[in-house]
Amino acid sequence: MNESLLDVDGLSLGFSGEAGFAHILDGVTLRMKPGEIRGLVGESGCGKTTLASAILGVLPRHALKIRGGTIRFDGTDMLSRTATADQARVRGRKVTFIPQDPFTSFNPVFTIGQQVDELMKWKSPERENAGVPRHPLFTRYPRARRRRDRERILSTLASVQLPQPEQILKKYPHEVSGGQRQRLMIAMALLPEPDLIIADEPTTALDVTIQAQILGLLRKLATERGAAVLLTTHDLGSAYEICDSVTVMYAGQDVEAAPVDAFFNAPAHPYTGKLLASRPEGAGGMTGIPGEVPSFYDPPPGCRFAPRCPRATADCKRRPDPSHPGEGHMVRCYHPIDAGSAAEAAEIVGAER
Amino acid sequence: MSAPILHTEGLECRFPIKGSFGRRLGEIRALDGVSFALHHGEILGLVGESGCGKSTLGKTIMGIQSPDAGRIVFDGHDIAGQSPKEARALRRRLQYAYQDPGASLDPRWRIGRSLEEPLVIHTDLPASERRRKVREILVSVGLPAGHIDLYPHELSGGQQRRVGLARILMLNPEVVILDEPTAGLDVSVQATVLSLFRDLRAQFDLTYIFISHDLSVVRLMCHRVAVMYLGRIVEIGPVEDIMSRPTHPYTQSLLAAIPRIGGRRVTETFWLEGEPPDASRLPQGCRFQGRCPHVQPICREIDPPDREVGAQLSACHFAGEIEVPPAAEDAT
Numbered sequence: 001m002n003e004s005l006l007d008v009d010g011l012s013l014g015f016s017g018e019a020g021f022a023h024i025l026d027g028v029t030l031r032m033k034p035g036e037i038r039g040l041v042g043e044s045g046c047g048k049t050t051l052a053s054a055i056l057g058v059l060p061r062h063a064l065k066i067r068g069g070t071i072r073f074d075g076t077d078m079l080s081r082t083a084t085a086d087q088a089r090v091r092g093r094k095v096t097f098i099p100q101d102p103f104t105s106f107n108p109v110f111t112i113g114q115q116v117d118e119l120m121k122w123k124s125p126e127r128e129n130a131g132v133p134r135h136p137l138f139t140r141y142p143r144a145r146r147r148r149d150r151e152r153i154l155s156t157l158a159s160v161q162l163p164q165p166e167q168i169l170k171k172y173p174h175e176v177s178g179g180q181r182q183r184l185m186i187a188m189a190l191l192p193e194p195d196l197i198i199a200d201e202p203t204t205a206l207d208v209t210i211q212a213q214i215l216g217l218l219r220k221l222a223t224e225r226g227a228a229v230l231l232t233t234h235d236l237g238s239a240y241e242i243c244d245s246v247t248v249m250y251a252g253q254d255v256e257a258a259p260v261d262a263f264f265n266a267p268a269h270p271y272t273g274k275l276l277a278s279r280p281e282g283a284g285g286m287t288g289i290p291g292e293v294p295s296f297y298d299p300p301p302g303c304r305f306a307p308r309c310p311r312a313t314a315d316c317k318r319r320p321d322p323s324h325p326g327e328g329h330m331v332r333c334y335h336p337i338d339a340g341s342a343a344e345a346a347e348i349v350g351a352e353r
Numbered sequence: 354m355s356a357p358i359l360h361t362e363g364l365e366c367r368f369p370i371k372g373s374f375g376r377r378l379g380e381i382r383a384l385d386g387v388s389f390a391l392h393h394g395e396i397l398g399l400v401g402e403s404g405c406g407k408s409t410l411g412k413t414i415m416g417i418q419s420p421d422a423g424r425i426v427f428d429g430h431d432i433a434g435q436s437p438k439e440a441r442a443l444r445r446r447l448q449y450a451y452q453d454p455g456a457s458l459d460p461r462w463r464i465g466r467s468l469e470e471p472l473v474i475h476t477d478l479p480a481s482e483r484r485r486k487v488r489e490i491l492v493s494v495g496l497p498a499g500h501i502d503l504y505p506h507e508l509s510g511g512q513q514r515r516v517g518l519a520r521i522l523m524l525n526p527e528v529v530i531l532d533e534p535t536a537g538l539d540v541s542v543q544a545t546v547l548s549l550f551r552d553l554r555a556q557f558d559l560t561y562i563f564i565s566h567d568l569s570v571v572r573l574m575c576h577r578v579a580v581m582y583l584g585r586i587v588e589i590g591p592v593e594d595i596m597s598r599p600t601h602p603y604t605q606s607l608l609a610a611i612p613r614i615g616g617r618r619v620t621e622t623f624w625l626e627g628e629p630p631d632a633s634r635l636p637q638g639c640r641f642q643g644r645c646p647h648v649q650p651i652c653r654e655i656d657p658p659d660r661e662v663g664a665q666l667s668a669c670h671f672a673g674e675i676e677v678p679p680a681a682e683d684a685t
């Protein structure tokens with residue numbers, strides 16, 4: 001507990017819907033150290049966002065069924081239905097969120113300043129007991145704290161390189177560009193001085209030049225302030241840019257976790273290898289992965305990648321246990337790619353240049 | 354090379370900004386003097402950031418928007434500002450693939466009906482012949498013929514794109530404008546869709562204009578690239594030349610911004626700051642001056658003419674003279 005900030009262990013959950021029960025996450029394990037920047041990589045529909053929302057505790061309660069596993073954040077059980085006050089104290093205060101789409105994440109009818117103030121009213125680092133639900137009418141926002149919060153807001157906006165912070169606070173969301181809105185989102189995620197920032201595809205909606213700026217900013221600020229970042233992305237390039245380590249998910253299972261160098265130089269899971277080879281920069285690129293992501297209503301037993309995997313055998317009907325090909329490197333596969341073998345390394349890594 | 358199949362000269366497209374009571378407050382110059390030529394059988398990439406006029410250019414060529422000035426010459430005929438009736442014959446030969454095929458398929462029509470519609474409008478084939486053709490094309494884009502009876506929501510994103518492409522191919526066009534054909538697809542699906550584009554080009558003898566913001570995809574697919582910035586093509590040339598020796602500072606920064614696995618980290622070396630200015634308030638002189646690291650007094654006064662550097666055309670006063678910053682050199 002002292003060494004890990006976030007500890008997701010064997011988490012399995014799903015949703016019941018009209019078409020039956022969807023098994024979204026299957027035994028996901030994720031451990032994060034304080035101050036670590038971790039990439040959570042996978043294709044769309046692999047459960048990245050569901051995992052991120054589960055950590056925040058914002059999944060819809062009526063449809064959600066948790067089938068096993070735990071999420072502990074700094075000692076708080078984020079799945080328990082009794083410790084809601086503790087969870088509320090963590091949510092938005094110790095763990096903050098940067099959404100994917102900066103265009104729909106602001107309320108269009110309030111100024112940016114009003115929305116940032118509202119955040120600080122409830123989640124300011126100075127607020128005692130932050131997060132305990134009370135009726136808004138009975139919650140005071142003392143003037144002295146409001147003044148100090150204002151200073152903090154202005155300095156944070158300056159640190160995300162927004163020009164003229166005071167003018168920006170008076171504007172409405174539609175008056176600023178997408179890149180600026182994403183900077184504002186980063187500022188709002190930093191303001192409560194969190195221990196963990198969950199960034200859900202923060203640069204997908206942005207142009208490549210703006211993406212480079214935003215990623216650099218995120219890395220710099222998180223390192224300066226000692227916050228850990230969980231960056232979900234489908235873009236291996238942005239994961240390479242700023243992450244210390246990477247976890248790969250496929251169809252709701254974590255298949256590989258490794259420090260960033262080991263991940264890109266010696267991928268061990270066949271899916272990871274295929275994913276790296278599909279990038280357009282790869283020389284063997286354009287191969288793609290034959291087949292489709294399995295249905296969540298009726299997932300294949302064991303390893304969910306088995307139906308598309310060229311190395312699959314009968315063993316793969318059971319979920320492989322984690323094995324460790326290297327320091328901090330975890331892979332869940334019976335037939336991992338052997339990085340030592342030259343032919344296989346060429347098959348996968350050779351595709352990089 | 355033979356005469357180009359399509360070329361434009363000084364194409365301009367402006368959108369007025371209207372205030373209260375229809376007062377004209379200004380205008381956005383979405384296209385500002387765009388000239389290029391497209392040769393038979395080639396793939397021309399069109400890259401740039403969002404809002405730079407890539408899609409407007411595609412739509413203007415298609416006649417969805419009429420240009421305010423300039424000429425579009427397709428196969429020897431000026432097609433700018435044709436009436437819808439005249440344009441109809443042309444539509445068969447010039448097709449536009451929309452960015453989001455899911456949104457451009459009617460959700461209440463089965464795939465087969467959506468695919469058949471162009472044949473109903475443009476040809477007088479009997480129904481049985483039409484159905485045979487639908488099945489044939491569906492198979493050639495790599496979908497099972499059984500998908501004829503599905504609704505669009507039953508298909509995945511990659512499959513919807515294939516259907517979008519199938520619908521375009523129904524009329525055997527010559528030039529296809531692909532508007533962000535891989536936006537929103539995962540890398541593994543993107544790879545299969547891109548190789549499908551290549552196969553179809555060989556099979557149906559197509560010429561593509563490939564609009565994209567992803568330079569690594571463009572490098573893989575295209576023969577020539579045109580880089581757009583705020584309504585103007587700032588650099589155009591063969592893909593290898595542009596990727597290895599970009600001469601316009603904007604192209605250099607675009608190339609430098611791509612994350613490259615195994616190389617230097619872009620976030621540590623990226624030098625470009627700021628965002629594109631408002632297209633309704635273009636500065637006097639070069640439109641890139643506000644973000645350009647090499648800006649000189651002349652850039653603030655004179656909009657640079659196209660300058661020839663090798664096989665490239667570059668709209669920069671100093672094209673060919675500026676050093677490529679270190680991060681861009683890694684791209685070679």
